[in-house]
Amino acid sequence: MRIRTSRLSWSKLEADVLVVFLNSGEGASKVLAPLEKQFGLALAGYVHQRGFEGKKGQKILLPLLASGLSYKALLCVGVGEGALTVDGWREAYAHTVKAIDQSQFESLVVAELGVRRPRGEVFARMMEAAAEGAWLAGYRFHTYRPEPAKHEKSHVADLCFAGISAPEERAARGAFAQAEAIVLGVHLARDLVNTPSSDMTPADMMGVARRVAARDPRLSVEVFDRGEMEQMGMGAALAVARGSALEPQLVHLKYQPKTKAKKKICVIGKAVTFDSGGLSIKTADGMMTMKCDMAGAAAVVGLFQALPELAPQVEVHGVFIAVENMPSGTAYRPGDVVKAMSGKTIEVLNTDAEGRLTLADAIAYAAEYVQPDEIIDLATLTGAAVIAVGEEITVLFANEDRLAQGLQRASEEVGEVVCRLPLYQPYQQLLKSKVADLKNIAGRAAGSMTAALFLQAFVPESVAWAHLDIAGPAFMERDTRPDMPQGGTGWGVRTLARYLQSQNR
Ligand code: BES
Ligand code: ZN
Ligand code: ZN
Numbered sequence: 001m002r003i004r005t006s007r008l009s010w011s012k013l014e015a016d017v018l019v020v021f022l023n024s025g026e027g028a029s030k031v032l033a034p035l036e037k038q039f040g041l042a043l044a045g046y047v048h049q050r051g052f053e054g055k056k057g058q059k060i061l062l063p064l065l066a067s068g069l070s071y072k073a074l075l076c077v078g079v080g081e082g083a084l085t086v087d088g089w090r091e092a093y094a095h096t097v098k099a100i101d102q103s104q105f106e107s108l109v110v111a112e113l114g115v116r117r118p119r120g121e122v123f124a125r126m127m128e129a130a131a132e133g134a135w136l137a138g139y140r141f142h143t144y145r146p147e148p149a150k151h152e153k154s155h156v157a158d159l160c161f162a163g164i165s166a167p168e169e170r171a172a173r174g175a176f177a178q179a180e181a182i183v184l185g186v187h188l189a190r191d192l193v194n195t196p197s198s199d200m201t202p203a204d205m206m207g208v209a210r211r212v213a214a215r216d217p218r219l220s221v222e223v224f225d226r227g228e229m230e231q232m233g234m235g236a237a238l239a240v241a242r243g244s245a246l247e248p249q250l251v252h253l254k255y256q257p258k259t260k261a262k263k264k265i266c267v268i269g270k271a272v273t274f275d276s277g278g279l280s281i282k283t284a285d286g287m288m289t290m291k292c293d294m295a296g297a298a299a300v301v302g303l304f305q306a307l308p309e310l311a312p313q314v315e316v317h318g319v320f321i322a323v324e325n326m327p328s329g330t331a332y333r334p335g336d337v338v339k340a341m342s343g344k345t346i347e348v349l350n351t352d353a354e355g356r357l358t359l360a361d362a363i364a365y366a367a368e369y370v371q372p373d374e375i376i377d378l379a380t381l382t383g384a385a386v387i388a389v390g391e392e393i394t395v396l397f398a399n400e401d402r403l404a405q406g407l408q409r410a411s412e413e414v415g416e417v418v419c420r421l422p423l424y425q426p427y428q429q430l431l432k433s434k435v436a437d438l439k440n441i442a443g444r445a446a447g448s449m450t451a452a453l454f455l456q457a458f459v460p461e462s463v464a465w466a467h468l469d470i471a472g473p474a475f476m477e478r479d480t481r482p483d484m485p486q487g488g489t490g491w492g493v494r495t496l497a498r499y500l501q502s503q504n505r
Contacts, residue, residue, distance in 0.1 A: 001097075001138045001156050003131050005164035005172045010112065011038055013162055014070040016105035017061075019096055021079050021115040024054035028076065031114045039069055047076055056080035057091075059099045071109070075099055079115055086122070086129045087415045093133035094482035100156050101137075108156060112163030123168060127161070128175035132494075134159055135183040136483040141194040181309030182497050186490035188212075189295070189302030193475060193488025197274035197291045202241075202322030205271055205294060206249040209301055209318075213253055216308035224250040229321075229361075236340040237321045237361040240354040243278055243331025244324035250365070253300070253318035255307045261315040262503060266372035267496060268362045269297030270355045270379035271322040278351030279327045280334055292488060293355070295474035296378035297322065299492035303500075306493065312500040317370045321362045325354045337436045340364060342458050345436035353440045355381045356451055360458040367460050374403055374464045376499075377455070378492045384447025385469040389419050392473055392481065394491065396420045397452035400464040407466055410498035415483065416491060418468065421449055428453050468492060 010018060011034070018035070022028055029044035036043050041064065052060045058078030064071055077099065079092050100108065118126050138156055142148070164172060192200060192208060206223050213221035229238055229250055241248035251271075272293040276282060282290070297320035304318050332338070336348045338357070341364040346357065359377060366375055385395045394411075396418045398404035404420055411418045430442035430450055438457060442450035448469050459465045473491040476484050484491075 001135060002158045003134060003176055004159070005161045005169050007164060007166065007169070008162060010109055010162040013109045013160065015107040015109040015158070015160065016071070017073045017075050017100060017108045018071040019075045019077065019108055019110045020113050021077050021092055022054040023079060023115055024081050026054060026114075028052065028054070034113065035074065039064060039066065041066060043074065052076055052078065054078040054080070057095055059095060061099060061103060073103070073105060083118070084115060086125050086413070089126045090129035090133035090415055090483065093130040094137035097134045097137040097156050098482040106156060107158040107160075109160045109162050124171040124175045127172045128179045131176050131179035132183055133483060135179065136186065137485075139187055139190060139485055141191060141487060143191065143195060177309065181306045182494055185302035185306035185497065186493045188305050189298040189490035189493050190488040192298040192301065193292050193295045193490070195291070197324070200291065200294065201246050201273055202249040202271070202324060203247060205273065205297060205301075205320070205322040206251050209251045209253055209304075212301055212305045215305070218256050218258070218308055219304060220254045220256075222252045224252075232365065233339065233341045234321070234361040234365070235338045236346055236357040237323060239332040239336065239338040239348065240272070240278070240325055240357050241323040243326040243328045246273075246324045248321065248323045250321050251319070252369075253304050255304060255316040257311065257313050257315065259313055262313050263374070264315045264317070264370070264372040265374045265376065265500065266317040266319060266366045266370045267300050267303065268359065268366060268375060268377040269300035269318070269320040270294065270359060270377070270381065271297035271320040272355060272358065273322055273324050275325045275352070275354065276327060278325045278354060279331050280351040281327055282352060289475050289477070292475035293380050294322065295380050295470060295488060295491070296320070298488070299378050299490060299496065302490055302493040303496045306497055307500075310497055310501055312503055314500060314503045316500060317366065317372060319362050319366050319370070321358045323358055325351070340458065344438060344457065347433040347436040347439040349439050350441045353451070355379050356440060356454045359455055363455065363458045367463060372463065374466075375459065376403075376407070376466045376468070376496065378468045378470055380471045380474045381469045382448040382451045382471055384451070385471045388421075388448060390472055391476060392417060392484070394418045394473055395448050395469040396466060397423050397449070397469070398464075398466040399423060399456065399459065403464040403466050406502060407468075407495065407499055410502060411495040414494040414498050416473070416495045418495070423452055423456060424449060428457075431457075
C-alpha cells in the first residue's frame with residue numbers, strides 16, 4: 001500500500017473513496033456541508049438516518065451515485081469524543097483500511113475535514129501512527145495463495161492525505177519512513193509465524209536471520225549447531241530437540257550503532273518451531289496453532305530487520321535457540337534429569353513445559369557471552385497467561401522496576417497492551433525437585449508466574465531482566481482488533497522498537 005501526502009485539498013483530488021473522520025456529537029451536517037455543495041448531493045441526512053453518530057469504530061460507506069464526481073464513495077469513520085490521541089489515530093486508520101477491505105475500492109483520499117489534525121511536533125507522531133495503523137490493517141499472508149481468493153476482495157493500494165502544507169510534507173515523509181521500517185518488521189514476524197512448521201523449521205529460522213543480517217553492515221549473525229551447543233553444555237535446550245528429526249540451531253544476531261553505544265541490550269525469543277508437547281503430548285485441539293510457538297523469535301528477527309532504519313544508540317543482541325518439540329523413540333521423557341548450561345540440574349516432569357528449558361540455556365548463553373545490561377525475553381510460554389489476561393494482552397514479569405516501566409511506557413505508546421505481575425519469590429519453592437536443583441513444572445496455580453520464576457533461576461542477579469509471556473497475543477484465533485489480524489500478529493516488534501528508540505532520549 002502506497003501512502004503519500006498532497007498539498008491539494010480533497011476537492012481537487014480524485015480517488016475511489018473520500019474518507020472523513022467525525023467526532024461524536026459534532027453533527028455530520030456541518031462537516032459534510034462542503035461535500036454536499038461540491039457534489040450536489042444530500043449526504044448528512046442519509047448518514048444520520050443510517051444511525052451514524054460518530055461513535056468510536058462506527059463506519060459508514062456511502063456510494064456517491066452520480067456521474068462525473070471525482071470519488072465513487074464516501075467513508076465516514078467515527079472516532080468518539082474530543083481530540084485523538086496518537087493511539088486513536090492509529091486505530092482510526094486501521095479501521096479505515098478494514099472498512100474498505102469489504103469493498104472493491106482501492107484508492108483513498110483522507111479529507112482535511114472533520115477531526116482536526118494536530119500541528120507541530122505531534123503532527124509527525126500522528127502521521128507515523130496513521131501510516132502504521134493503515135499498513136498493519138492491510139497485512140495479507142499470501143505465501144500459499146498469491147492470487148486472492150474469490151471471497152477476498154481487493155484491498156487498499158493507495159492512501160493519500162489531502163491538504164498537507166509544504167513544511168508538514170517533510171515531517172510526514174520522515175514519519176512514513178519510520179512507520180514503514182517498523183511495519184515491515186511486524187509483517188516479517190507475522191509471515192514467519194503464519195508459515196507452517198514444515199516450512200519454518202529451525203534451519204529455516206536460522207536462514208531468515210542470516211538474510212536479515214546480510215541487509216546492513218551494522219548487523220551481523222553467528223550460528224551454532226548441535227555439536228557446538230553440546231560443547232557449551234546446553235543440556236536443557238538439547239533435551240527438547242532430541243525427539244525431532246530436525247537439527248537445533250542457536251542464532252545470535254547483533255546490531256552495532258554507528259555512534260558509541262550507551263548500553264547493551266539482549267533480546268531473547270522462544271523459538272519452538274512446533275510444539276506437539278513431546279511425550280506429554282498435547283490434545284489435537286491444543287496442537288492446532290502450535291506453529292506459533294516461535295513467535296518470540298519471530299519478533300526478534302522482525303525487530304532486527306527494522307533496526308538499521310530506527311538506528312537506536314544502543315548495542316542490541318538477539319538470541320534464540322530454535323528447536324522442534326516432538327515425541328519419538330529418541331525424545332526426552334518425563335522423569336529425565338537434564339543439566340543446563342548454567343550447571344543447574346532440572347527434573348523434567350512434563351515435556352510440554354519445553355519453552356523454559358530452551359530459554360534457560362538461551363539466557364545463560366546471553367549472560368556468559370553477551371554480558372548485557374538488560375535482557376528482555378519474549379515467549380509464547382504458558383497457556384496460563386491466556387487464562388489470566390486473555391488473547392489480547394501480554395503478561396510482563398521483571399526483576400527491575402525501571403526496565404519494567406520503560407517497557408510498559410513503550411507498549412502504551414504503540415498500543416500493545418501489557419500487564420505486569422509480580423515475581424513472588426516464595427513461589428520459588430513450588431519448583432523444588434526431589435532429585436534435581438529444579439523441576440520444570442509447578443502446580444496449576446499461578447502457571448505463568450512459576451514459569452517466570454523458573455526462568456529467573458537462570459538470570460544473574462546483576463542483570464536487569466524482563467520476561468514477556470506473549471502466549472495470548474502472538475496468535476489471534478479470530479479477527480478482533482483491526483491492527484491484529486487473525487493468525488500471527490508480530491506482537492512485540494513495535495514495543496521493542498519503541499523501547500530501544502526511547503534509549504536515545
Ligand atoms: N507453547 C505452550 C504455551 C502456549 C499455549 C502458547 C497456548 C500459546 C498458546 C507451552 O510450551 C506449553 O505447552 N505450556 C504448558 C506448560 C505446562 C505443561 C506447565 C501449558 O501452558 O499448558
Ligand atoms: Zn509446550
Ligand atoms: Zn511451547
